[in-house]
Amino acid sequence: MSSSASQRRADEYSLSEEEYRFVCKLVYDCTGIVLDERKREMVYRRLMRRVRETGLPSFSSYCERLKNDEQELPAFINSITTNLTSFFRENHHFEYLKSQIIPDLIRGKSDRKLRIWSAACSTGEEPYSIGISLLEAMQGRLQEWDAKVLATDLDSECIEKAKAGIYKTERISALQDNRQKRWFMKGKSTTSDSVKIKSEVAALITFKTLNLLHDWPMKGPFDVIFCRNVLIYFDRATQAELIARYHALLSQGGYLMLGHSESLPADYIGFEVVGRTVFRRL
Template identity: 40%
Template structure:
């Protein structure tokens, strides 16, 4: 533990700034903001100063530094730390069946028509959960799909679930959640979660029948994407909220290139856009259809 009085360089403190465990100057904040923008597209305004301090402090604690200046020097010399920095800075809030109207729409307009053979297209159903965080979104999609697939049917169905944050991806791949995470799961879908092997009654694990539909991968949305295929549906919800407008607009243009004609883009409740992407038609609450 470091004594606050010695750890904080007094010259770095503005008059109304709280005393902090670690010295944190304006230059430190600006430099970390720049890194987050450059490497993850995440735009952090002045109002996020405390958030940056709090989230990155845990890296300083883990590494035994007393000041952000030392951490910045370490970051500059250790490329591997960039991953931990991005993990620390990203916001990962999510839950099962979040904004459940999207899953109603997905079920009736994507899953059911595909499974009934009314809209098979290339014979494959491909869904992308872009910014999947700890996995609740792709497991929700998998449960919705699995419930519609008749048992024994052999259909080519796959959900790609990606995130930039390797910590949350690890949790997503484990697929084990505390019981209170299931409060938002409608009764019939609880069948796809089961007691964990160690007999713990505190958590449930995603069953193999839904796990097998999902592939988890690390992917940075602002970098190159390692695939050329198109998706029947892309869920990118509560991710672009952290990007600035040019980054968001460019990303939506790239999504459009990866949605099959007639396929859908689902975005977060506060992320709507108006008239800027003529290939997309608004067909429901924050639900867009790529024109055929």
């Protein structure tokens, strides 16, 4: 490309101050995610991909589309969210679930109901890790229980991927061999580099699209809520509001798991700390 053509292209795809402010406000209003000047490069890259997909010639025409066509919003939001996750990420939570929570619930619950929510589940690795932990902890006795894992995320593409339960083999390479063999099926073709989660794990999980900022259709109570590595994207008011809503939806003595760099507001009195980023409803 000639230098004048590449200059023209760069100009076409420039994102003005006003456009960036518009994008930040729209993301905040729709998702609660706070974007600032430090995120500008990242937002630019992610949004650029979406602008190209639409075939629109510039950011300004894309901003116009966003103003006039609500149907563009899901794809816009999907393009902005950070979906980083992995199987057994922050493994101490799954160890705690297996060694403390499940045994306690088995002893204490006469209704034989277990309810776990993975809020902001991304592409499904977190709820499948919960399902595997449940099956391992219950050692064949899970059929005697009414156990369900609800897994939700704002990003509809993530939910579709999660429902499919198919992952590149490298995504499970850090798991012990016996776990890989026990809970995943290899792709059929010899050249396949994918694995699929086994149906006995998948059967425990219901995936739904849900914006944490909106009303929640579930009544609860939940025994455990995983809300990991999403509060960090929100401001303090949104974090506090969500924590109060989780508190209300947990059973008494229920557990809230947060991500490694997340915590409860300093003066929050509804939970006790029982482990590394593990909180128990009082």
